[in-house]
Amino acid sequence: MHVQDGYLSPEVCAATGLVAAAAVGYSIYKLRDDVSDRVVPLTGMTAAMIFAGQMVNFPIGLPVSGHLIGGVLAGMILGPWAGCLAVTMVLVVQRFLFSDGGLFSLGANILHMAVIGSIGGYAIVSIVRRFFKRPNVGAIVGSVVASWVTVVAASALFCLEFRLSHLAASFEFRNIFAMMVAIHSLIGVGEALITAAIVSYVLAQRPDLILGQTSTTGETAMAGVGRVTVAGIVVALCIGAFLAPFKSNFDDGLEHVSKVQGFSELAHSAWAFFTDYDAIPLFGGQWQGLSVSVAGVVGTLSVLLLALAFGRAVSPRSKAVEAGRE
Amino acid sequence: MTPSAADTVLEVSGLSFGYPNGRQALDNVRFTLRRGEILGIVGPSGAGKSTLLLHLNGLLPLRPEPTRAATNGAAVHVAGLSVGAANLAEVRRRVGFLFQDPDDQLFCPTVRDDVAFGPLNLGLPRAEVERRITASLGAVGLEGFESRSTLQLSLGERKRVCLAGVLACQPLILALDEPFSNLDPRARRTLVDVLRRFEGSQIIATHELDVVVELCNRVIVLDEGAIRADGPPASVLADEALMERHGLEVPLRLQLSRKPTP
Amino acid sequence: MNESTARPRPPRSLCHRLPPAVVLLLSVSAIALGMFLPPAHWPSHGALLCVLFAALGLARVPFAVVAGRLAIFLGFALLFAISVPLSQGFRGGFEIAQGILFRGTESFLAGLWLISVVPFERLLATLRRLGVPAILIAILAFMYRFLFVLWNELDTMRAARRARTFDRGGLAFRWRNAAQMIGMLLIRSLGRSERVYGAMCARGWDGTLRTLDE
Numbered sequence: 001m002h003v004q005d006g007y008l009s010p011e012v013c014a015a016t017g018l019v020a021a022a023a024v025g026y027s028i029y030k031l032r033d034d035v036s037d038r039v040v041p042l043t044g045m046t047a048a049m050i051f052a053g054q055m056v057n058f059p060i061g062l063p064v065s066g067h068l069i070g071g072v073l074a075g076m077i078l079g080p081w082a083g084c085l086a087v088t089m090v091l092v093v094q095r096f097l098f099s100d101g102g103l104f105s106l107g108a109n110i111l112h113m114a115v116i117g118s119i120g121g122y123a124i125v126s127i128v129r130r131f132f133k134r135p136n137v138g139a140i141v142g143s144v145v146a147s148w149v150t151v152v153a154a155s156a157l158f159c160l161e162f163r164l165s166h167l168a169a170s171f172e173f174r175n176i177f178a179m180m181v182a183i184h185s186l187i188g189v190g191e192a193l194i195t196a197a198i199v200s201y202v203l204a205q206r207p208d209l210i211l212g213q214t215s216t217t218g219e220t221a222m223a224g225v226g227r228v229t230v231a232g233i234v235v236a237l238c239i240g241a242f243l244a245p246f247k248s249n250f251d252d253g254l255e256h257v258s259k260v261q262g263f264s265e266l267a268h269s270a271w272a273f274f275t276d277y278d279a280i281p282l283f284g285g286q287w288q289g290l291s292v293s294v295a296g297v298v299g300t301l302s303v304l305l306l307a308l309a310f311g312r313a314v315s316p317r318s319k320a321v322e323a324g325r326e
Numbered sequence: 327m328t329p330s331a332a333d334t335v336l337e338v339s340g341l342s343f344g345y346p347n348g349r350q351a352l353d354n355v356r357f358t359l360r361r362g363e364i365l366g367i368v369g370p371s372g373a374g375k376s377t378l379l380l381h382l383n384g385l386l387p388l389r390p391e392p393t394r395a396a397t398n399g400a401a402v403h404v405a406g407l408s409v410g411a412a413n414l415a416e417v418r419r420r421v422g423f424l425f426q427d428p429d430d431q432l433f434c435p436t437v438r439d440d441v442a443f444g445p446l447n448l449g450l451p452r453a454e455v456e457r458r459i460t461a462s463l464g465a466v467g468l469e470g471f472e473s474r475s476t477l478q479l480s481l482g483e484r485k486r487v488c489l490a491g492v493l494a495c496q497p498l499i500l501a502l503d504e505p506f507s508n509l510d511p512r513a514r515r516t517l518v519d520v521l522r523r524f525e526g527s528q529i530i531a532t533h534e535l536d537v538v539v540e541l542c543n544r545v546i547v548l549d550e551g552a553i554r555a556d557g558p559p560a561s562v563l564a565d566e567a568l569m570e571r572h573g574l575e576v577p578l579r580l581q582l583s584r585k586p587t588p
Numbered sequence: 589m590n591e592s593t594a595r596p597r598p599p600r601s602l603c604h605r606l607p608p609a610v611v612l613l614l615s616v617s618a619i620a621l622g623m624f625l626p627p628a629h630w631p632s633h634g635a636l637l638c639v640l641f642a643a644l645g646l647a648r649v650p651f652a653v654v655a656g657r658l659a660i661f662l663g664f665a666l667l668f669a670i671s672v673p674l675s676q677g678f679r680g681g682f683e684i685a686q687g688i689l690f691r692g693t694e695s696f697l698a699g700l701w702l703i704s705v706v707p708f709e710r711l712l713a714t715l716r717r718l719g720v721p722a723i724l725i726a727i728l729a730f731m732y733r734f735l736f737v738l739w740n741e742l743d744t745m746r747a748a749r750r751a752r753t754f755d756r757g758g759l760a761f762r763w764r765n766a767a768q769m770i771g772m773l774l775i776r777s778l779g780r781s782e783r784v785y786g787a788m789c790a791r792g793w794d795g796t797l798r799t800l801d802e
Contacts, residue, residue: 004665006691010623028721037795038785040723041433044730045781051731052738053770058763068770077774085724089731097595097708097732099657099699102692103619166684175675197767198774206775385786415792423790430783435709435733442800447792455800475709477736495791 002094003109003158005102009165016161017107023115024088027081039082046078047086051093058194066190071117072146073195076125076139076210080222083118108161112154120153120234121146123227135211136203143199144192151188153234155180156241181241333360335498335527336382337403343377343386343551351377353551359499359527366542366559367531370573374551375531376426379501382529383421384414405498419448422497426504428484437463437479437487438472444495462490466520482513489520500528506537535563535577547572596704598648603705608714614643615702622694627687633694640697649704657700658693665692708732722797738777745769 008016031039050070058066070090075083091109094100101109125142132138159177202210222230336359343352351374359365367375380386381402402409404420425431434440438459445455463471466486476487485505492500500521506514514534518541521528532538538545539559547555547562549572555562563569564580603611618640625632644654669688673681706714709729716725749765785793 004668004688004692005619005623005695006627006688007668010620013623024724025721028723031723037793038781039795040726040730040797041781041785041788042778044727045734045777045784047727047731048734048738049774049777051735052742053773055739056742056766056770058766059759061759077778085727089724089727092728093731093735095699096711097703099661099696099703102695103616103699104623104695171680171684172676176672176681179671179675193763194767194770197764198771201768201771202774205771206778209775209778380786383790385790414789415794418790418792423787425783425787427783429734429737430780431787433730433733433784433788435712435729439709439729439800443788443793444791446798446800447794447796452800475707476733491791 002091002101003105003112003161005104007102007165008105008108008161010104012161012165013104013107015107016111017104020088020107020110020115023084023119024110027084027119030081031085043078043082043086043089046074046082047089047093050074050086051090053198054090058190060190066187066194068194068198069113069117069151069191070195071113071150072121072125072143072191073198075118075122075146076143076199078118080119080122083122084114087114087118108158112157116154116157116234116237117150119222120230121150123222123231124149124234126222126227127231136200136207139203139210140196140200143195147192147195148185148188149234149238151184151191152181152241153237155184156237159241177241184241334358335361335405336529338378338381339401339403341378341381341401343374343381351551352381355548355551355553357546357553357556359529361527362525363544364521364528364530364542366538366545367529367548368533368535368538368545368563368574369548369554373548373572375548376503377551378548379423379503379529379531382409382499382501383418383423384409384411385423419495420498422492422495422500424485424489424492424500424502424505426507428481428488431488431491432476432484435476436472437468437474437476437490440476440487441472441491441494444491448495458494458496459490462493463487465493465523466490467516480513482509482516485509485513485517486520489517493524498526500524500526500530502528502530502532504532505530506532506534535574536579539563539577539579547574549573595708596649596653596700598650598704601646601648601705603643603647603701606705608706608710609718611702611705612711612714615698618698619691619695622691625690627690628683633690636694637690637697640694640701643701644697644704647701647705649700654697654700658696661696662689662693665689716799722799726797734777734780738773741776742769742773745772 005013050068050073053068053070053073056068058068060066071083071087074086077083078086088110091101091106091113095103095106124146125139128142128145129135129138132141159173159180162176163173199210338358339356341352341355342350344350355374355378357365367378369375377386382404404417407413407416407420409417432440434443441459441462442455445458450458459472460469463469466489468483468486468490471483471487476484479487489505502521505517505521509517514537518537521530521541530538530542542559544557545555545559545562546553547568554572555565555568560580563574563577566576569576606614618636622633622636625636641654665688669685669692672685672688673679675681702711709732712725712729712732716722746769749769
């Protein structure tokens with residue numbers, strides 16, 4: 001989902017813009033160390049491919065259809081840093097050529113899709129692959145897990161950004177958070193399916209394109225510690241998404257941040273509403289909290305089942321592919 | 327009559343190249359190219375024409391795929407300089423390469439930027455770069471195209487912009503891979519005229535045998551990676567048996583000029 | 589889909605004579621102004637929107653183009669905007685919704701104006717002069733160059749598939765097809781980038797970015 005100008009406040013836009021600029025700058029810095037002069041054509045072409053791929057419709061029987069987001073895919077093909085740049089370029093072109101996505105919210109979009117999506121996605125895929133002996137299966141399961149987790153984590157980050165943006169005294173944030181997280185859990189499933197399908201197709205023909213990342217650039221694309229840290233943050237966000245509506249440490253942390261930003265009256269009233277479960281009839285009370293948890297459980301189960309199903313689906317072929325590569 | 331050493335701009339001796347799957351793409355190819363000569367390379371698809379050309383400016387065998395290739399990097403000499411890893415930059419300055427698909431070669435959004443790419447990489451001062459852009463666009467008949475977007479040109483125009491980009495580097499030798507493919511007759515005529523005006527040597531891999539007869543003063547028939555014939559087009563391409571043996575046909579031009587048998 | 593369908597190409601107007609940097613500045617300022625106005629203040633936002641529509645008119649962008657694109661944009665913006673008060677049972681959140689609609693629309697129109705007046709290549713040159721890192725500009729230029737090539741390849745693949753699908757297939761079939769097309773595009777375009785890289789090396793590319801300044 002593209003964040004438009006107007007969803008977030010100028011202050012949050014500035015903050016996310018700075019963090020995004022730092023991340024992009026760091027990615028450029030990491031690529032400068034890379035000996036390859038291929039970066040420009042490879043990244044540019046992959047960015048163009050992802051842009052084009054995002055236009056492909058995946059029908060869901062409703063007027064809206066599913067689409068590839070491509071953050072994890074970019075990270076798998078190019079590695080975390082070039083992947084982050086590629087997705088950033090897609091967002092920039094979408095904004096400047098098609099006015100799709102806000103200008104001041106580019107920072108937030110970059111954080112969601114390029115940083116969490118590509119860098120975080122790469123970290124998760126790298127870690128998941130270590131649990132599998134067969135690289136093909138590992139890549140597919142990794143892509144499934146990374147796609148779902150990064151989409152939900154991005155929605156959690158958005159909820160945080162939204163919360164910090166709006167100073168509405170009588171606004172119940174948890175309802176819209178619940179909606180966001182629930183919808184993105186579904187979007188995440190879609191992205192997981194699409195990415196895994198693309199990855200398995202490419203693995204059958206050109207496994208070097210997907211698996212190459214850990215061999216050509218070596219394990220140094222992201223040090224082990226870095227990988228775990230990034231993956232950990234992303235997973236934490238993802239978990240946070242489901243805990244957001246409930247009174248928890250998340251709220252304490254949020255209250256602290258809110259105070260620091262001077263939104264103390266907002267925090268005060270938010271506390272009052274978090275303790276009051278009968279506030280809203282439509283998404284009221286325990287039902288709302290329950291629905292979010294159900295979404296979380298369903299989402300997690302779906303992810304696991306998908307991962308297993310795809311892993312098994314690809315395994316007979318992966319034997320043949322590996323035999324061919326010997 | 328053997329060409330004098332000073333006259334030879336390109337010497338290929340004993341060039342062989344095999345793909346990783348064992349297929350032999352080039353088999354002991356040897357020939358020389360003289361100054362000002364226009365050499366045509368013809369042969370059936372898969373004969374190794376493109377592979378041969380890619381060796382002339384060092385793009386092969388330096389692909390990342392590991393190969394047990396029986397290729398000898400020192401088997402190609404450009405104006406006395408042996409093509410190898412040490413002097414790729416200079417070799418590429420001397421040999422201008424035109425790829426078959428302009429979309430593989432033209433990668434800047436504007437014509438000016440793309441033609442400037444080569445000269446800028448040569449480290450030339452800006453004034454000289456500008457001069458070369460104007461000169462090379464003029465040479466290909468695209469005066470005034472500097473600010474045009476490369477996205478909106480016809481195929482023939484894109485091919486000519488690519489050629490301008492190569493000419494701007496002022497190479498000794500032009501190596502062209504299927505330059506006439508997919509061009510309509512007018513675009514093909516324009517390209518032939520442009521090539522005729524080029525002062526250096528040329529080596530052209532093509533299926534267009536009529537153009538070979540018109541443009542080239544020498545032709546090599548390549549089949550299965552080996553040279554099967556080397557001589558003037560009028561005699562080599564008129565040899566029906568030879569043509570048939572290698573999946574080619576005697577070009578119309580030569581068929582028509584043959585005297586009818588009584 | 590090619591470059592001219594993506595970008596409106598109105599005939600030259602007053603706006604086209606402005607230096608690209610000025611156009612960029614005006615566009616960004618308009619969006620910033622909208623962000624700092626109170627979110628639900630109709631008079632000021634209304635005025636800003638009028639100014640933006642006037643700018644688009646001045647740039648001679650056809651009304652049909654503006655209306656068409658705006659309609660698509662508003663469709664999605666409304667969805668999110670409505671969901672905010674919806675989440676409150678329509679008892680609140682209206683201010684936020686209005687802010688979303690106003691600021692989003694202003695940003696969209698200002699962006700449309702910018703891209704109608706300034707060709708993308710000149711925008712890139714302007715961004716470069718403003719200090720955006722050279723590698724980003726190079727990647728953007730490259731991406732822009734091949735964007736429409738790949739898009740058309742995808743369209744061609746889609747048409748070729750449709751010619752042989754004969755209306756078969758449910759959702760799973762269509763998903764697999766769509767994913768295969770993207771996968772094929774991926775493989776082909778990465779192969780193409782190898783060839784382009786070779787062509788760049790053939791003209792002396794060594795990874796150092798060099799451009800002619802405007």
